[in-house]
Amino acid sequence: MNSFVRFLLILIFPSLAVAQDQLYFPPNDTDEWEKVSFEELGWCSEVYEELKIELEENGTRAFMILKDGKIVVEEYFNEFKQDSSWVWFSAAKSLTSFLVGLAQENGDLSINDPSHLYLGNGWSDLTPEQEANITVRHHLTMTTGLDYTVPNNMCTEPSCLQYLNPPGSHWFYHNAPYSIMRKLIETATGQNYNIYTFQNMHQTIGMDGFWINTDDLNLYFSTARSMARFGLLMLNNGDWNNQTIMTDKAYFNDMINTSQDLNPGYGYLWWLNGKENYKLPESDFVFNGPIVPNGFQDMYCAIGANAQILSVVPSQNIIMVRMGNDNSSSLVPFEVLHKTTSALVDMACNATSTIEVEKNDPIKVIPNPSSQNEIYISGLPNENIFYLLFDNNLRMVDKGMLSQDHYLSHQLSSGFYWLKLFSKEEKFKIKRIVIE
Known part of the structure; x- marks a missing residue:
């Protein structure tokens, strides 16, 4: 804060x-x-x-x-x-992140060092030049640029660690670059x-x-x-x-x-x-x-x-x-x-650090949470709005067009959903919906 x-x-x-x-x-x-x-x-x-x-x-x-x-x-x-x-x-x-910090303050590593200093050359399937650009910090921030679309993105074998994006240019939650940090810390310390x-x-x-x-x-x-x-x-x-x-x-x-x-x-x-x-x-x-x-x-x-x-x-x-x-x-x-x-x-009835999010946002989902088969979307601009509806695992479950003050019919099971709304200027808002 x-x-x-x-x-x-x-x-x-x-x-x-x-x-x-x-x-x-x-x-x-x-x-x-x-x-x-x-x-x-x-x-x-x-x-x-x-x-x-x-x-x-x-x-x-x-x-x-x-x-x-x-x-x-x-x-x-x-x-x-x-x-x-x-x-x-x-x-x-x-916990691993904390341990990396301890290793750095003890002089065992620097998070700005290339990973290959501790993992060895050829720890990945990248060229030596590409490998040299990945630092310890990239592992800590999920920005190594390694390919997360490989058949097994948990695999830490060099053949599984392939180039996709320049380090630091793309964020994706990829387990393999994290898992290999065990070897990195053991070698450094x-x-x-x-x-x-x-x-x-x-x-x-x-x-x-x-x-x-x-x-x-x-x-x-x-x-x-x-x-x-x-x-x-x-x-x-x-x-x-x-x-x-x-x-x-x-x-x-x-x-x-x-x-x-x-x-x-x-x-x-x-x-x-x-x-x-x-x-x-x-x-x-x-x-x-x-x-x-x-x-x-x-x-x-x-x-x-x-x-x-x-x-x-x-x-x-x-x-x-x-x-x-x-x-x-x-x-x-x-x-x-x-x-x-x-x-x-x-x-924590007497706690005070919560904030109201988007309290001035005119677009409202009513009721929310909902146990009904229809959800009322109010405050939409006077134009057609394209929407995508995703479940909590980000699988798309519905899509279509909404007009001003529209009822969205659904047959959804209980859980969290994400409604992504697109205007004609391609601007979008995301609303969280709870189905009880």
Whole structure:
């Protein structure tokens, strides 16, 4: 959050002025972790009780909320326990980003170095000249330019890593250039990835996870509490209690802010809310507005398949953790993020950092959410508008023309949808629709 804006908010809402040196940090060598109740915070517990039913129904294994470092909610489902481990999937990308920052500040690498300095010449199918143009930073920002349309875009064999675009010219969520970073870090630091993580994260902040490398994937497993510990470290700007874990605050800030101008909603392997637009995995569409319009706008997230979610909200000193299964086939299932974040905003009744998005936009979707077979689109200009309708996995489900103040008939299953509207000047707007 802009420091001046935060200053104004603190003048109006003193509750935002909780200093980060007042954060609680659980001890590393015990299960002790202080708790704070909904009543003490003045939060709305009934909102969580409604969310809890949905969490259990959608395959959640662990769900946690921290406020000022203390546990507000710690819930386990389906025989999962406090000491049970679960896979982070792509949420571990954000942990890798932190580890890269540590390697840089220790002088083991520079993110501006060509990747081949650590991966070796011929790590890809590119020419030596093309390969030399890809830097570590391109791996962190999903802008390597490698071909994501190959038959297996998870594959890290050189034959799978082919040229498509100049590095830095195109953003696409491509797993292979990330997965190969394990080798990059191991070569740069001279340490096994598990040992490097253990020394820098487990011994310092008490995390308990481990990496498994299988079928071109780097999978990290840990307890929900370990994910929450990492979130607390991030909330405190890379410091744990009175110990500085990451001294390079410039890298830290770059990591959780827009890293390139192709996808403002993406940092160094972190998803960022509150930006003017964003792209989703497996798509080149640009969506206007923030990822979670009705969420905390300074929130940033580590997100993985099956809705592994770590959300950090600096303005509120809030951390949210969700682990488990999910029915979505998306690499980054934003639907669960939307639901949990919306509930979190409603839970934190006295929170104030949400903003109203496009409040002056004349185009409205009514009702939204909708359980009806017709949706009313009001505020359209006096001209024919071409529309495309996509489901949450960005599969097109409908298209056509809309006239002024038009009813859009549908036979849609429950979920999130994206309505893209084109004017004759080829300008467009994107509206999110929720079908209940």
